[in-house]
Amino acid sequence: MPNCKTIAICNQKGGVGKTTTTMNLGIGLANKGKRVLVVDSDPQGDLTTCLGWQRVDEIPVTLATKMHEIIRDNETNPESGILHHNEGVDLIPSNTDLEGLEMYLVTAMSRENILKSYLNMVKSNYDYILIDCRPSLGMLTLNALTAADSVIIPVQAQYLPARAMTQLLRTVSKVKAHTNPNLAIDGILLTLVDNRTNLAKSTVDAIRNNFGSVVKIYKAKIPIAVKAAEVTSKGKSIYAYEPNSKVAQAYADFTKEVLSGGRQKERLRSADAR
Ligand SMILES: Nc1ncnc2c1ncn2[C@@H]1O[C@H](COP(=O)(O)OP(=O)(O)OP(=O)(O)O)[C@@H](O)[C@H]1O
Numbered sequence: 001m002p003n004c005k006t007i008a009i010c011n012q013k014g015g016v017g018k019t020t021t022t023m024n025l026g027i028g029l030a031n032k033g034k035r036v037l038v039v040d041s042d043p044q045g046d047l048t049t050c051l052g053w054q055r056v057d058e059i060p061v062t063l064a065t066k067m068h069e070i071i072r073d074n075e076t077n078p079e080s081g082i083l084h085h086n087e088g089v090d091l092i093p094s095n096t097d098l099e100g101l102e103m104y105l106v107t108a109m110s111r112e113n114i115l116k117s118y119l120n121m122v123k124s125n126y127d128y129i130l131i132d133c134r135p136s137l138g139m140l141t142l143n144a145l146t147a148a149d150s151v152i153i154p155v156q157a158q159y160l161p162a163r164a165m166t167q168l169l170r171t172v173s174k175v176k177a178h179t180n181p182n183l184a185i186d187g188i189l190l191t192l193v194d195n196r197t198n199l200a201k202s203t204v205d206a207i208r209n210n211f212g213s214v215v216k217i218y219k220a221k222i223p224i225a226v227k228a229a230e231v232t233s234k235g236k237s238i239y240a241y242e243p244n245s246k247v248a249q250a251y252a253d254f255t256k257e258v259l260s261g262g263r264q265k266e267r268l269r270s271a272d273a274r
């Protein structure tokens with residue numbers, strides 16, 4: 001059976017490009033012939049909307065439905081309710097129902113393992129599963145990190161995210177110590193990069209100096225561009241919306257780096273967990 005790699009796209013900081021990256025990496029991988037499932041793990045349902053399902057609250061089967069089924073041990077078809085996007089990715093959608101599920105998780109048995117248990121039922125159908133995390137380090141993100149083989153951290157290249165990164169790296173260490181010893185950090189993806197400003201350049205340098213020895217930083221950098229912001233309301237990827245743009249090229253380069261794998265420089269040890 002072919003191996004499936006599950007990647008959580010994670011940063012508790014809001015608006016750093018997690019959803020845009022999940023969508024364009026997912027479709028980038030599908031364009032390279034990979035079987036891809038993207039999972040919307042944010043009750044805002046942004047990934048679901050970006051992929052073209054505008055009325056998220058009318059979607060009958062969502063990630064919350066699937067996770068409830070696991071918690072209640074209901075026998076159902078794990079593949080039912082998975083949506084198919086015409087650019088070749090499958091989607092497990094979400095809406096505000098996931099908010100209630102997250103609260104419910106707090107008291108559930110094996111609460112960090114629910115998403116993993118579900119994804120284990122469908123992962124043989126895929127080469128990659130990408131989980132778009134919500135901007136917090138709550139139960140849903142802990143479920144994503146427990147289900148994942150690795151984490152990609154989009155970082156907005158406009159200020160030094162020192163505190164948020166330290167918190168995130170500590171959370172990854174805790175997850176490694178408690179629920180997922182093999183979790184790796186694949187790397188930091190610099191997003192919303194404005195190459196014209198000195199601030200962006202010095203911030204990119206500062207991110208490299210501060211975290212480059214601990215976590216790999218992808219060579220590809222995603223430029224800030226109006227087209228990238230527009231595409232999120234079009235229901236299609238940047239490759240379909242603006243194929244010749246710098247953002248499309250950057251996401252294609254990033255996709256190639258992800259395909260070539262690489263977990264080098266990941267020196268975070270579970271012993272670091274506090
Ligand atoms: N390269 C880019 N250039 C310009 N705007 C972008 C770019 N990438 C994303 N955006 C816009 O920035 C905003 C935040 O992006 P996105 O929703 O992907 O971030 P997020 O980290 O998922 O946010 P949240 O934390 O709310 O889930 C969106 O309005 C999006 O359209």
Ligand SMILES: [Mg+2]
Nearest residue numbers: 018019042046
């Ligand atoms: Mg998002």
